[in-house]
Amino acid sequence: MKENRMMTIKQLKTQAEWEQIHALSSYAFDVNHNEIQKENFFKLCSIAKNFGDVLNGTLTSSLMLIPFDVSLFGKFIKMGGIGNVASYPEHRGQGNIRHLFNKVFSEMKNDQILVSYLAPFSQPFYRKFGYERLFIEQELTVPSEVLKFVEVRDGYKVERIKEDNREARKERLALYNCTLGRKHGNNQRSLTWYECCQTRADNHHLAVVRDEQDQLVGYLDYKFDKEDVIISEMIYETTAALKMLLNFLTSHRSSFKNFIFGSLEDTSFLEYFDDTRVSKIYQTNGMMARIVSMSSFLEQLPIKKTIDGEVYLKVTEDVCAWNQGIIHWSFQDGVSKVTWVEAESQVATIPHYEASIGRWTQVLLGGMSLEKALNLGFVSCTHEDDFLGTVLLKGQPFLKDHF
The missing domain is CATH 3.40.630.30 (Gcn5-related N-acetyltransferase (GNAT))
Structure with missing residues (x-):
């Protein structure tokens, strides 16, 4: 029976709150830290943003947002690493984690964090939050x-x-x-x-x-x-x-x-x-990833030197409403410009390409080629020209660390 109450999502900043996070993580992941490991857990709390769902002063669910700089085809951008996603068993299935992710995605957008990585316990579970497979170990x-x-x-x-x-x-x-x-x-x-x-x-x-x-x-x-x-x-x-x-x-x-x-x-x-x-x-x-803000990401994405042109990209997104819609991505004199199309009626033709935020993450970060995504049906295309393919850089992403 689901508990009838309002969610209380807050950022956890104090040592006492970090102790609650540690207790929850220890229970959820069945770990027993020694003193050095426990000390380092709190060090990690100190460099992360920690969020939790609190009921009557007791932590029920939590996750960590750890800031990193990552290389995007040689250019460093902000990445939000998600770790220690956990709930006590009596509070699972009540939407706590979804509310935590909604809060964290807004935080990342406000902090101009462009992408997010996490280590999945279940790929289908995290696909519900827009994440998709990206890294191969x-x-x-x-x-x-x-x-x-x-x-x-x-x-x-x-x-x-x-x-x-x-x-x-x-x-x-x-x-x-x-x-x-x-x-x-x-x-x-x-x-x-x-x-x-x-x-x-x-x-x-x-x-x-x-x-x-x-x-x-x-x-x-x-x-x-x-x-x-x-x-x-x-x-x-x-x-x-x-x-x-x-x-x-x-x-x-x-x-x-x-x-x-x-x-x-x-x-x-x-x-x-x-x-x-x-x-x-x-x-x-290995790890999964997702783009946090599609328009901001495209503005920072390194591209090949290309001829002038334009392409319309449609994004389907169930979690971050700011990504839902059609983007006009144009190129002139080696400079790209990204604008949102307010309504589909303003587009002279229907979008050139359409995909979910997870599949766009795979294609734009190099985890899957555009050609393969088209062949598998993960990206749909209404135009025969390969202008987008001539713009995108290629390269399988690599990640060493887990969090």
Whole structure:
């Protein structure tokens, strides 16, 4: 029986309220944090906007909105990461989460956050809020017999870090942000976020590569799991640094059966080895995403240099009313302009393309090509010309972190 009461959605800003969020998350996700993990949970609360549904002073549902900068074809834009979406079981199915998302979408629009990512427990559930599959995760398993030592340059050195500290973390963070953090779709890391991520890893080891000037040019984050070496991060700025890291791993091959690389953006380093037939790449669907404001997103979207032209895009949207309608997207002298069409009668022809906000997210961010979306029927088209296809940049987005 549903509870008959008004929803009370509020932003949770105090330590006492964060304690309630932690208790709810611990129950909903069946986790038992140690003191360090609990401290980092509160650090995460401090950099996030936290929203909850409160009944008689008790938190019933909550979610976190974590701000990030992400790369959009080389241009950084604001992204809102959604995490810790949870409700106590007696309050589920009452619309609490929908009301929380409505509030958060308005917050993101007001804060000029253009896109949002989340890790789904259920893809159909989050499609109701406009999210769609965007990221593909790759895990690479390399048997130890595949590895071999490769030729490296003099002057570079690799060493394990026995005692980590904040200055060392800042150094690794800077390297990450200027390398993998610039990949299309991926997020820049703040120091607080990076430290929270690091404490999630149990029994992990670190190794770094330095060049002739003692500058950090690469690092490994890894751990041992019985017969396997699990590499969670392999970051490098130069080819020489990559080779040093591979040789460091190869030096472990007599003690372990497999080397497992998680969340890889690029597997081309396998070309250094002679016979890789027994290596396996495992792909899964990763995080989902959605565009928060279609018009604002198109204004910021990098495009190819193109001839002058125009296209009408229709957006269907069940959650964010400001996205529902027809957009006129025009291009002149390499500059794009975005305007909303007030009524369909003002359009000389019917919209050139039509799709849901989720499918537009896939196409515009590169998770699915326009051609494939048309072939599968996710985008409908009334014109035979491929003007939109000549405008859009291509590239599969990559995301390393989860939240």
